[in-house]
Amino acid sequence: RKEVEQDPGPFNVPEGATVAFNCTYSNSASQSFFWYRQDCRKEPKLLMSVYSSGNEDGRFTAQLNRASQYISLLIRDSKLSDSATYLCVVIVNSGNTPLVFGKGTRLSVIA
């Protein structure tokens, strides 16, 4: 079983739609969680951290369910510029140990 699993998509949504991505992780000792964004043929970049209490950054909301080992990302009012691959990322232990990436979920926002 992969350490981090995501639905690869693609998710094709119209502008203005709300879309949610899910991610599950296998190691219950995982401590830190993040969403990265990767544009086509570009490098991944940190989008946001995921906190136990849930957190919001503008149109983006991230949530963590430790009991179910599940992370989500919600994007409201989708823009064309949101089209990218969204990577779920987990750190098992703190202290500069490697980040473990999921395969990513591809989003296409259509005019």
Place this chain on the structure above:
Amino acid sequence: GAGVSQTPSNKVTEKGKYVELRCDPISGHTALYWYRQSLGQGPEFLIYFQGTGAADDSGLPNDRFFAVRPEGSVSTLKIQRTERGDSAVYLCASSDRGGGLTGELFFGEGSRLTVL
């Protein structure tokens, strides 16, 4: 430069050849990571340096792969006897000491390796 720099950006080689990929991290970043990414996949961890030493090399697929960071700055990933399955984008990332907590790695644009 301000960001992570990787060279070459593209490398085409023949099966069996030796390849070196270079990464110049952000100045002052003590942690350096190598990942590789195949089409349709997420980045796969290879090796991580803290300073000059390899803190974790558990992701290196076999002994054909080796990486060094002799002065704690620039790193070189070396691949011997390349195979077609080595074709991928090799990504380098760096972070400061807090990167493991903030989760923020700064990636270079990658070196695209094609083994014919």
